[in-house]
């Protein structure tokens with residue numbers, strides 16, 4: 001089975017957006033999709049139970065672990081990973097079909113999945129979203145009100161391990177003022193489409209601060 005994915009003959013670009021849980025990536029991505037209707041969001045498969053209000057096929061394809069394992073064995077995933085104790089995966093066919101139709105495709109996935117996608121599709125464009133501080137990350141995770149205390153603590157514990165991979169991404173955005181972060185994300189998408197260079201900060205001192213053991 002080939003691990004490569006092709007969009008030969010089309011202008012579609014594969015974008016990846018990753019972030020520690022609670023940094024605001026889904027909120028940013030949803031707002032970007034409102035502004036840029038020609039981008040398709042890939043809906044992932046997951047073994048995580050649905051949160052209140054989440055719908056099958058709109059937020060995720062919710063599946064049992066045995067079904068997910070069967071799908072892995074069948075090779076349907078472009079990438080898959082265990083994140084915060086649940087399994088998540090991106091359908092290879094869906095992404096390939098959209099790219100071949102000339103659509104830009106956006107994957108909202110973790111750093112492990114991003115590393116797998118870079119191998120399969122080296123011309124993808126990856127963006128990492130940082131929170132402005134650890135305190136704000138915790139406030140957002142709690143303020144969302146969607147997860148148990150145990151889940152929130154696990155996600156906070158895992159956030160350092162995720163932020164440690166930020167430097168692997170093409171672009172890094174700090175989601176402090178929402179509109180500023182959204183404008184930057186949109187500017188990245190537009191620059192990629194127009195094949196123009198966009199200088200973005202690497203935020204090294206903020207990353208050191210977020211990784212510090214305090």
Ligand SMILES: Nc1ncnc2c1ncn2[C@@H]1O[C@H](COP(=O)(O)OP(=O)(O)OP(=O)(O)O)[C@@H](O)[C@H]1O
Nearest residue numbers: 019021022023024025026027140144175176177178
């Ligand atoms: N710039 C911002 N300022 C304040 N609150 C924000 C900002 N961006 C997002 N939020 C809020 O933070 C919370 C977490 O956002 P969101 O669910 O988008 O995070 P996420 O990174 O997608 O998390 P996960 O990986 O767990 O899905 C939400 O309640 C959202 O409204």
Ligand SMILES: Nc1nc2c(ncn2[C@@H]2O[C@H](COP(=O)(O)O)[C@@H](O)[C@H]2O)c(=O)[nH]1
Nearest residue numbers: 044048080081083088089090108109110113
């Ligand atoms: N490697 C992958 N990671 C994924 C995928 N879909 C989502 N995710 C990441 O999981 C965490 C948690 O998401 P949540 O919806 O349970 O809060 C987050 O970092 C997502 O980006 C996927 O298909 N592959």
